[in-house]
Amino acid sequence: MASAADQMAQSISLAKFAKATDLKKRLWFTIGALIVFRLLSYVPLPGVDPTALGLLSQKTTGGVLDFFNTFSGGSLSRMSLIALGVMPYITASIVVQLATSLSPQLAAIKKEGESGRKKLNQYTRYGTVLLTAIQGYFIAVGLETLGASQGIQAVIEPGMTFRIAAVISLIGGTMFLMWLGEQITSRGIGNGVSLIIMAGIVAHLPTTLVNLLEGGRSGSIDPVRLIGIVVAVVVLVLFICFMERAQRRILIQYPKRATQRGMQADRSHLPLKINTAGVIPPIFASSLLLMPLTISQFAGQRVAGESRWGDFIISLNQYLQHGSPIYMLLYGAGIVFFSFFYTAVVFNPEETADNLKRYGGFIPGIRPGKNTETYLDYVLTRITVIGAAYLTIICLLPEYLVSALQIPFYLGGTSLLIVVNVTMDTVTQIQSHLLAHQYSDLIKKAKLKGGRLR
Numbered sequence: 001m002a003s004a005a006d007q008m009a010q011s012i013s014l015a016k017f018a019k020a021t022d023l024k025k026r027l028w029f030t031i032g033a034l035i036v037f038r039l040l041s042y043v044p045l046p047g048v049d050p051t052a053l054g055l056l057s058q059k060t061t062g063g064v065l066d067f068f069n070t071f072s073g074g075s076l077s078r079m080s081l082i083a084l085g086v087m088p089y090i091t092a093s094i095v096v097q098l099a100t101s102l103s104p105q106l107a108a109i110k111k112e113g114e115s116g117r118k119k120l121n122q123y124t125r126y127g128t129v130l131l132t133a134i135q136g137y138f139i140a141v142g143l144e145t146l147g148a149s150q151g152i153q154a155v156i157e158p159g160m161t162f163r164i165a166a167v168i169s170l171i172g173g174t175m176f177l178m179w180l181g182e183q184i185t186s187r188g189i190g191n192g193v194s195l196i197i198m199a200g201i202v203a204h205l206p207t208t209l210v211n212l213l214e215g216g217r218s219g220s221i222d223p224v225r226l227i228g229i230v231v232a233v234v235v236l237v238l239f240i241c242f243m244e245r246a247q248r249r250i251l252i253q254y255p256k257r258a259t260q261r262g263m264q265a266d267r268s269h270l271p272l273k274i275n276t277a278g279v280i281p282p283i284f285a286s287s288l289l290l291m292p293l294t295i296s297q298f299a300g301q302r303v304a305g306e307s308r309w310g311d312f313i314i315s316l317n318q319y320l321q322h323g324s325p326i327y328m329l330l331y332g333a334g335i336v337f338f339s340f341f342y343t344a345v346v347f348n349p350e351e352t353a354d355n356l357k358r359y360g361g362f363i364p365g366i367r368p369g370k371n372t373e374t375y376l377d378y379v380l381t382r383i384t385v386i387g388a389a390y391l392t393i394i395c396l397l398p399e400y401l402v403s404a405l406q407i408p409f410y411l412g413g414t415s416l417l418i419v420v421n422v423t424m425d426t427v428t429q430i431q432s433h434l435l436a437h438q439y440s441d442l443i444k445k446a447k448l449k450g451g452r453l454r
Contacts, residue, residue, distance in 0.1 A: 023189075023433045030188035033180050034199045040176075041200075043081045045169050047162045048143070053079050053154045079143070081173035084135055085200060086193050089178045092127030094280065096120055101345045128178060129171055136170035137163060189433070190426035198422040201415045232401060236394060236413070240420045243390045246274040248383050250376075252361045268361075270352070272380060275387040277342040279421060282395045282414040284342075285334030289327070328399060332392045339388035340381075349376035391417075 044050055100106040100120065109116045140163040143154050155162055177196060184192030212229065215221035221229075254266040353373040362368045366375045395413035 020434055026189045030184055033184050033188060037180065037196055037199060040082050041080050045079050045081065046165050047156050048079050049154055049156055081169050082177055084132055084170055084174050086177050086181060086196055088131040088135060088174055089128045092124045092131055095127060096124045098345055128174065132171045132174045133167050136167040140166040189429055194422045198419050201419055236416060237420055240394060240417060243274055244421060244424060247271045248379060251364060253364055254361050272383055274383050275390060276347055277339045279417050280342045281335045281338035281391055282417065284338045285331055286414060289330055289334060328396055332396055335392050335395060336388045339391060340384055343384050347380060349373045349380060352376055
């Protein structure tokens, strides 16, 4: 029989929005913040010629720039103030999180509670500024070099002045997006940084849909293939929803305690997600794999095919293209590696076993302490195998479809994974706010009835 909370959650409908004033304010704030993000993506860097830059972006494709451009909503191809998006902040956050698990000093800071969390957040901000400055400088130099080598002047006045102005502008744009994401998290709905990334990805969906329909109309895409692509996307979305909700629930039992009904034992469950690592493995694997391709593209503009170095650059570009067998193999291996690596970082079986032992909890049939740690590690390894296989399928299948069906645009499994994950998380938070609003209404009604009885 469903509990009262479950019955109330099932009765939630859109009609409840009219009464949930706090939720409406949060939704409007989130929408307004995302509109500001999209407007900033059209503000160009000082000293950049947008027309020449558009020609260059059409000639340089297939590298890590395309990957980051998808997450920034096209800001990188337009070279706007927020060209780097929130990727430096995400990279800095992951590095700090990894360093916390490897460094005893940072681990001690993490255990300090709220003060430790603030220190780690400050380290993350410093890392964001440093990464943005480095990436911004190389982007400024790359714009000057790439434009000059192709006879296109993307930068109006190249030089150190332009580079300094570009770096300062990019740092300001990235830090503003980081602040905007924090405001969405505290005053809006959902995780702010994740919503900003999703907004950038969703901004490309109309263009992708138009290209798909135009390909079917012009005959460049066979109608059967067109239907197959649509069916494949729907199946992938349903599969992602199923796997992201999949859990391995481990029964936890606590010592018996005296109640009105006699001695009863408390039971709970330790939920372990099948995909514990989330979307981090595909992002890391794509970034590391596409980085050599991007460097070779920039270097390939200044090398000749007759030299040994030029032959190496040309061969590297061919082997690491989207859909090539070596690219698919390395991409899948990178996803599997980072799935196990990041899962080991975010979940510590030893710490979990110690916490269970401290509070008197135990797994039936497993002794507390070292045996519990070994059992948790065993279960986590088995479900991580399933999670890694799931991520590999989701990310490699679109790559294969783009290559095998010769689709004239890029359809990324990582982007689809992020959009579905963020949407599910946001909907869950909206339902939580509506559920809390209904509970507050019940409490008010109960107080009124109690007052009348007096």
